[in-house]
Amino acid sequence: MKPLAHKHSPAKLGLAGLTAAILVASLAQTGQAAPTALTATVYSVVQEGLTVADGQRLADTFGIGNALYPNGAFSYADNDKFQYVPHKVVGSGKDEGGNATQDEAVDLDAVKAIKPLPDAQALARAQKLADIALKSEGLTLKPRVTHSTFTLSDDAGKVIGSYPIDTTVSFDAVLGNLPLAGQGASLRVTFAPDGTITELSESLRRLAAGRQVAIITADEAQRACAAVYGGAAQNTPVLSYLSPELSSRQADGKGTVTEVLPQYQCSPVDNSDGTQAPKTVPAITGGGPTFKVSLNRQGDTVSGAASVSGGTAPYTFRWGSSTTVLSSNTGQSVSYKRVPRDTAAKTETVSLEVTDANGLVASLSVPADTDGQFTGLSSPGGGSFALGTAGIENTVDEWQCAQDSANGFRNVMLSKGQTVAFDWRGYNAWEIDFRDPTVGGGWDNRYVDTVDIQWYTGHGSPYSFTFKSNVTDHNITPYDAKWGDTYNLEWLQLESCQVLRGVGSPYDFVSRWGRSFKGLHMMNGFHTNAYCVGGGTGGTFASYLFPIRWLWWTLRPAYTVQRAWATMAILKEPHGVVYRSFGPVARNWVTNINDYYWGQGPTGPDIQPTGIWWSITGTV
Structure with missing residues (x-):
């Protein structure tokens, strides 16, 4: 679904915390119409997420396990009951690699x-x-x-049959009269049919509430x-408050975020590249970071550095x-040797995204296609997306949130002893890797169809997902x-975005x-659209495939693949996705609904x- 918004004029905004202020009082004395500026309230952070005591109180109140994370977020899911679809074990076998499989059939009578x-x-x-959630001045929670x-x-x-399997209450947050969005604005609970919290x-x-600040208009945004x-x-972009991911390190109520600031959520129009995910731009002029990048390229060696000002450190x-997976990419400078998939290709684009302590983002992509020195100035906005083998293809290498997804997926899989057979980014990600050999000589028998689990990040639509390169073309379709x-x-x-949309x-x-x-x-x-979110989604999804252990205790079991996807979306994606x-x-x-990743629990057969298909659909 393409996000829609209406154009606003100052007289029609009607948003609490958003006021019209006289900029030049002398104009009124001359009889001229006084220009006005939009202003909004900046909110100060009093407590950064839940504390250890808060987390235990939440768990005790609802009789569930304590699922408090060090950053102050609480995320509990019952791996046996969340989005449970009744099945019966009806057989067993082995897959092509000799791994044990378990046949689980839908218990249709129980589902009905x-x-x-x-x-x-x-x-x-x-x-x-x-009632017991953290309270804020001006915050309204709408169920x-x-x-x-x-x-x-x-x-x-x-549809042969469609069956609701649980009930979720999500709270949409409103701060003043503006939507409060982001990973730091989530509150929800899901109930099983018997009322158990899953x-x-x-x-x-x-x-x-803190100071008032001038903000740009919707047209400027x-x-x-x-x-x-x-x-x-x-x-037309939508004005809202963006609450970034919680930043506490020890669930002590303290973190690096000091303020929650107004931002505009961009809404790109669909184009030939497919539906693009929304990103954000600061609503406060000069409120976010800005930076200059200086690059040097000599042959395949690229180095660069950034100087930053503005925003909050x-x-x-x-x-x-655009050609190389960077093993070290989080410093103020970078240096690497290009590894293009096509060794004859000379094109190179270096991207940088800088995020300040309050989640405001500036981004820049600088072409460096030849030897020499290159510079660029940032634009405000960005942010927002062993037993087994894994593959990665990321086509939007200029979006750091997308790079984060690919990097996170890669790092988790490697840390769990899995093999990452290939990792192609930007122009190195090719459509032919997904294409079948019988359809125009595709290479999926060398790449995508040779791994157990595949991660893709890029633009999409109900009919295809896309690639920058033209090998063999720009879109993979079901055919x-x-x-x-x-x-x-x-x-x-x-x-x-929208690849699994009903049209x-x-x-x-x-x-x-x-x-x-x-x-x-x-x-x-x-x-719906998939949002490019801070920290990416790939690492979160991959982490749920494996248990969290400390010494000999299992703090959280491995989730099934389907539940890992659902839980990742709930944790990372904004409301309404x-x-x-x-x-x-x-x-x-x-079916394969209850598949675990190899070695973590039962996995079904191929x-x-x-002619019959299952699907599980949920809303954040």
């Missing part, structure tokens, strides 16, 4: 018998969470009820958004290259792919992407499409 907790009861129970659904459909996407998360700050997207057309630096036909790729993750009917994504399943277990993606997983159903009703 599910009666979700009524909305009114869920709202009443969830009010307790709102919203959704249900995760388990759906069976045929090859054309026609998921609960709180990621809030305690805030106090629209022009700034266009600059962030390289001149791409923009819908400390700053976070994230460098990126190009036959994933799993070499019986290796099990799980495909698409951090991309003509709610589930017609099956009629498009179902044809690409030839042994693939599961495709994870989004019905719709995430989705789907796959084939065998003739004996066996299933060839039979």
